[in-house]
Amino acid sequence: MLADLQDLSGETAKLAAAPLWPLADSELTDCLHAAYHLEQAAAALQARLVHEAAARGLPGAQGHRSTASWLRSRLRLDSPPARELADRATLLHHHPAVEQALLDGHLNTRQATAIATTLDAIPDELAALDQPDADANDSTQIVEQAQNTLIGMAARLSAFQLRRVGDRILAYVAPHLAERADEAALARQEARAQARRGFTLSAPVDGLVYLRGVLGVEDAATVQAALHPLCTPTPGDKRSPAQQRADALVDVCRLALRTGQLPDDGGQPPQVTVTVAYDPLAKALSTATTDTGQRLSATTARRLACDARILPMTLDGAGQILDAGRSRRLATGPLRQALAVRDRGCAHPDCDRPPRWTDAHHITAWADGGTTTLDNLVLLCRHHHRLIHHPAAGWKIRLGPDGLPDFIPPPDIDPQQHPRRNLYHPRV
Structure with missing residues (x-):
């Protein structure tokens, strides 16, 4: 077998390097189908070889704790494809008819995996859902019907579609059992999902x-x-x-x-803490540092300072705290309510975000001496807040004669830079 595989590999490499321009359109398509079938047959052979190696205990004998680990080492695979190959080898071994359909060119590897996974999910006690004294052969017959039905559908359906059909395969092959079997399967699925949930x-x-x-x-x-x-x-x-x-x-x-409804964290309301240096001579903020030790740009620091709780501190040259002022929220309750009444949401032209999803942005930056007053504030959603603070964006904000915010677009959007307002929110 090794000699045949080496010969086949060599011939395939020669074909891969051959010029394709002499092929007619129909020949090109036929060759593509043939090459794809060759790839799928090779994948089936790989799965069989992997299963045989696992059955002989080769991974453990060579110091590996799993077949996937052994495959990563032997074939220099990343973890996901190694696990996928190891799992496919086990699945196809348990379903020889599916494996044969793959070899015959009726399935590709993803379709075969989807079908085998569906068949494994059909409970062994399926027939007993209808008749407690039913013969186990009844369940076997249902599984065989499901297998044949899915293999037949593979001529028209992709692996993803086969998985979706597989979720309700009993409606095709055993409709009288489908509802109760689905209930049992969903209960098991939900229990597994609850145990496996996680976030990192x-x-x-x-x-x-x-x-x-x-x-x-x-x-x-x-x-x-x-x-x-x-x-x-x-x-x-x-x-x-x-x-x-x-x-x-x-x-x-x-x-x-x-x-403010989240549980306290360390005795204080949960919050993002950012430390930023301020140069009073240049009236500028420098780069910032979060409480997790990550650095942020000065532009981000300026945006965060728009609608945040500020705790000014005076530090000496060694970074020791000499004086700590009182914290204050830049947009207090009544002021925030006044902004919501005036702007009715994000004030950027035609944004539909309501007030609860917005920040109070200083038109003249707080770091530049801007005041925390109604005529120096405007509500912006997070996306447009970032846009306004981005130097390259070119948007400007000013208050019109009626006290409502006007947005001046950059020249690449409007060469005349006509002021724009939000037409989505009705304002007073």
Whole structure:
């Protein structure tokens, strides 16, 4: 077998390097199908070889605690594809008919994995749901019907679609058992999801913190319901859907912090603490540091200073505290309410975010001596707050003669730079 594989590998490499321009369109398509079938057959062979190696105990004999670990070492694979290959080897071994369909070219590896996973999820005691004294062969027949049905559907359905069909396969092959079996399967699925749920944040890498987690269906629906209203695109919004969801998650957390209803953390309300140096001569903020030790740019520090609890401290040259002033919230309750009445939400042109999702932005920055008064404040959602503080964006804000905020667009948006207002929120 090794010699045949080496010959086949060599021939395949020659074909891969051959010029393709002489092929007619129909030949090109036929060759693509043939090459794809070759890849899938090779994947089936890999799975069989991996299972045989695991059955012989080769991974353990060579000092590995799992088949996936052994594959990472032998084939120089990353963890996800190594686990996927190890799992596929086990799945296909338990379902020889699915493996044969893969070898015959009726399935690809992802379809085969989806079908085998579906078959494994069908409970052994399935027939007993209907008749307590039913023969175990009845369950076997149902599994075989499900297997044949899914293999037949694979000619038209992708692996993703087969998984969705697999969730309700009993409605196709045993409709009289489907409802009770689905209830039992969902109960087991929810229990597994509850046990496996989790959420982690990585250490920062190049200014990014990676979020990873899994939720049960019920919890995911709650998160989606909270994020969805904040993911509606606004005119001129160039964020990707993923960026909108990321911003929405942060906005939900910011709202939770603002409500004051979260449990105390260390005897104080939960809050983001940022330390920033201020040069009174230059009237400028320098880079900031969070309470987790991460650095933020001066631009971000200026934006955070717009609507935050400020605790001024005087430090000596060695960084020792000489004097600590009283904390104060820049946009206090009555002032915040007045802003909400005037602006009715984010004041940026045509943004639809309501007041609860906004910050109070200083038109003349607090660090530059701007006052905390109604005529120097404007409500902005987090996205537009970041935009206004970005030097390259070019947007300017001023109050019009009627005391309402005007937004001056940059020349690349409007060469005449005509003032714009939000037309979505009715203002007084």
